[in-house]
Amino acid sequence: MSKRETPVKKNDVLNVTFEDMTHDGSGVAKINGFPLFVKRALPGETAEVKVINVKKNYGFARLMTLKQESEARVEPPCPIFKRCGGCQLQHLSYEGQLVYKQKQVKDVLERIGGLGDVLVHPTLGMEEPWRYRNKAQVPVGEQNGEIVAGFYAERSHQIVDMPNCVIQHEDNDKVVQLVKKLAKDYGIRGYDDHTHKGTLRHVVTRHAKQTDQLMVVLVTKGKELPNKKNLVTALKEALPNLTSVVQNINPKRTNVIFGDKTEVLWGEDVIYDTIGDIKFAISARSFYQVNPMQTKVLYNKALEYAQLTGRETVIDAYCGIGTISLFLAQKAKQVYGVEIVPEAISDAKQNAKLNHIDNAEFVVGEAERIMPWWQAQGLKPDVIVVDPPRKGCDEALLEAMTVMKPTRIVYVSCNPATLARDLKFLEQRGYTTQEVQPVDMFPQTGHVECCALLVKK
Template sequence: MKNDQIPVEKNELIDVTFEDLTHDGAGVAKINGYPLFVKGGLPGEKGQVKVVQAKKNYGFGRLMGLTKESPDRVAPPCPIFHRCGGCQLQHLSYEGQLAQKQKQVEETLARIGGITDVPVHPVIGMDEPWRYRNKSQVPIGEQKGHVVAGFFAERSHEIVDMESCIIQHEENDHVVRLVKELARKYGVRGYDDKTHKGTLRHVVVRQGKHTKEMMVVLVTKGKELANKKNIIQELRERIPNVKSIVQNINPKRTNVIFGEKTEVLWGEEVIYDYIGDIKFAISARSFYQVNPDQTKVLYEKALEYAQLTGKETVIDAYCGIGTISLFLAKEAKHVYGVEVVPEAVSDAQRNARLNHVENATFVIGEAEGVMPWWQAQGIRADVIVVDPPRKGCDENLLKTMVLMKPERIVYVSCNPASLARDLKYLTENGFEVKEVQPVDMFPQTGHIENVVALELKN
């Protein structure tokens, strides 16, 4: 029986028109203002939906069939697209994806941030929006006593076994298939997260886009790995570009991929790659963007918005391994980078030495604590750059930036919702948003990156 406030009930079949897409690629239909989220529906389409869940303020449905298709609908090229949770938008043409992402950014900034009169430029997309990921993180498990490797089905912990992922480099696919084959051959058990039994949890493959160097990381529950020597030997023989084979041990009952302990089984501790003309050392656990071509586009836009003349002091408040900092250091007087992860700071220091950059200083700590200390030492930031995690900037960091009054802030964001919230705070406290440039770092998925230019109001 229908609730008075909820216009649908579970298992009901209803005809709908899709009006919008969510950030994770689900179609949005509205029944008397009540949103129903349906995987596979595209804006402008009409069809029949079966209600599978009816919550108080929204529901979920299953698409049973379409009576009107979007002109932007395409056949997904991946055979497991409908089961795998890795991509969300393969059924939408690439031009359609870029248009939807721009619309999403504009609407989110307006709805959450009250920002309506600022240019949001067309999304900078890729010429070839496939095979772009230089890093694969693939869960390993068992099904019917057989080792499998693939991504989790959407909203589940069931691994969809795969032979190929068409947004990842072919060489990474080859390595994942090889690890799966060797696990079966040498009796290595896949991990079961329900029982916390088994050995091999994940295989992580990293590749230098420009150097072609490869790293293979075997994430195991414990230190033991059956037939370790044979596995290392075969990986060396069958992956021509491998430079590093690493074991990471994660004994915890968790969905976090990496544990605290990492051991090099063979080769180097790092591989190298370039973004533009800057060289980076990449270790097993260091953060490095998965799409180097678009990363270069993103960072060049951040550099443009920083408007550096060589006289500026810049603070990079979430510096990571120094990727943006080293780009900025080429044009700035001095760059100060702060990062809470100690390994990332040592990577940043190493990357500065690697590129003979002497006008960059990196320290460990929380930006909101370190930045006032820098200011007390007489360091005045002309420009502050932030590239926070998905949750956005810490509130204390926003307050610190407002107190420091830099002439410009460059905000790099991977989440339009937290970006809009933070921009609202900054615009209410003395800053003006000048322009927004979305960059498509993750084609075929619902994610969109943005670079925002802000200036201090006179």
Template sequence: MKQIVPVQKNETLTVTIEDLTHDGSGVAKVKGYALFIPQALPGEKAEVKVVKTKKGYGFARLMNLVDESPSRVEPPCPIFHQCGGCQIQHMDYGAQLHMKQKQVKEVMARIGKLPDVPVHPVVGMNEPWRYRNKSQVPVAFQRGELVAGFYAKRSHHIVDMDECIIQHKENDLVVQTIKRLAKELRIPAYNEEKHNGVLRHIVARYGKTTDQVMVVLVTRGKKLPQKDELIAGIREAIPTVVSIVQNINNERTNVIFGKQTDVLWGETYLYDEINGIRFAISARSFYQVNPDQTNRLYQKALDYAELTGSETVIDAYCGIGTISLFLAQKAKHVYGVEIVPEAITDAKRNAKLNHIDNATFAVGEAEKVIPWWHAQGVTADVIVVDPPRKGCDEALLNTMLKMKPERIVYVSCNPATLARDLRILEDGGYRTKVVTPVDMFPQTNHVECVAVLTLI
């Protein structure tokens, strides 16, 4: 029997918002049928227009607020309603933190079948603005001129901008400077459809503790018109710049970086510090974008590892060694593994930079390298994982269950895959003691978590 959808496309309704989705959209029910409404908040009564219907749910646009939530604030960003970068700027920061804690609790119960696991309040920021140390801005030719900004929601249309209030001001200066110079020097923007033009992305990196700036110009080919004038213009406009880099990406792809990176002027790296540990960061290094919250996140991971100085630790997705080097200060020895060769080169350099000699790094898949280490006699007391959004590889989860470390510390950027993996580890003989969410990305729907499991 065909299900009858109780709403029609383009229909205008007055609804009450009951809940929020994981991406910050309001949820209203019409005869049991869910409508998802961006920028609507729980408790609000609103006039909405249905824009799309599916069998089990639909989408609507917020037209008019009848009753407003006390958690609603005026978004300070002038392009908030067009830009797809921030989803919940219209929400009071306390309400944002509450929403993120609720989201983590719900996925622990629904996906992880762990309704009783304590989920602590979210570790928030005192000042939840201007926190990002890295900006990646696409460039295009629109309406007869070069523009650079962030993509509009669910599109590849660029919303032109000169300022982003979650970016550090130095990153804004880089974007403003490159836009101005590209126009003055007639450097053509990349055309996605025709696959021609030159400038694809402007990437800015900022070292908060060193006040150093790196400028990365992502271009379609090696040729960069007016290169010398461009370098001179950047150096004149940005006194804190220490590195100007060109990355070449000639592929028809949404991936930002290509394989070839050339230093046009200055250093290969910029430097930054987290809790006294110094990091050399190259153009393509993975480095957390919120250094203040990264410190809090990693301190929590270190607390949960409960190191006394006698433990052997394995860091299964070590990147450039950020967590590994934190752990090495308190552990007997740390073994870090990462699939990206350049990241391991950076990790070894960072260990040397900090005179840390009790860390060993290897390139490869964790699920292959760790059993090999085990065969060489390495027994882990603690395993730390910080996987990508898709979560841990199944083979790695099985490897950890076979190795049986006393504790597993799981750092996650995706609560849903965290909950899924915690369930697998629980079924394999571990118990999740606690989950602490950390707000690494204020004004957005994302939340990072750190959890600790102990062997039963």
């Protein structure tokens, strides 16, 4: 076989055994060391597959016939599981999902971070891993003259119409179906992202678990929304716990959901929810964790790792609307939060007032620029907490953290790969990763959240 040849070709039909799973839930089989990725296949299973795409170092195949099933395989309860891109793991038992996520974290820490000996605890899961999402962001369009709303099919912009979603709170489902019906009744056209025509682009719903308050956000292409008053009246009549109806206007050709202009059509501009003892005001565009039950589990772990006694100064380097900061402020002497999004800092200050917390200070800016300035003012943190986006921490921020020399760093991560990369950087600059706790914030999907504790050597 020459260098350019691969051991498989497109349209080959092969018998394979799956030995692993990828981060997105695909089974991995190897032909003479050449990996084939197959959707909805589980480790230990044997199957007949058909090769559909071949790259230089790997290929993709379709599951044709399953010959030997894994004991962990279950029947997905969602009728559109195979077409919708929202979930990847409904065919794997929940116990199996928790084991898979722990293994995923261990493997990636070893492969990327060189941290094979770090203690990775079993994943903390949910008693009821369904109907947990408090927020739905559902694109709206038209197919064959009918209004459709659902999630995009995997790797496409084709909307899979969704009668209900088994990981969404029931009220979110109810709102989406109701808005579809009302749009049809009142002549509101669904949006077409190819032609940039139509009115209604997205329905966004937010449900507060502890207060049962409900917000409906209608994202439209322009200010015009036909039969606006009738629409609001119909929503109020059908949804007894409705607290807020908001219109967001997004005139741009973009896949970003929200535009810059937001108008309250009826009710309040926020709904309220609590996590533990902390109350939060949530606006249409606030970042707020979608699984509040597991958020409490995650933040309790961050609090445990911070080991606060009431004498510590803490920096929260990606503070958002202050969710972790306010948790920490209950046990710390002083908390400083920094975040690049001005609206988030405004929300954080409001949330601090709401909870009568006066030992948390919030600043707008890039953490890697603000932290050296704080240090120049004589600020010496005992603990630094980071909860970055999926891309992980900016290297300049990691450098700023190590220069400040906190006793402990608590790293909350939504991406094990960037976590492993950043832990490696911190390990090389005087810190030891003591332990990592995976938390299942997103059951039925391939995502896993982690909380890592680092201590100064």
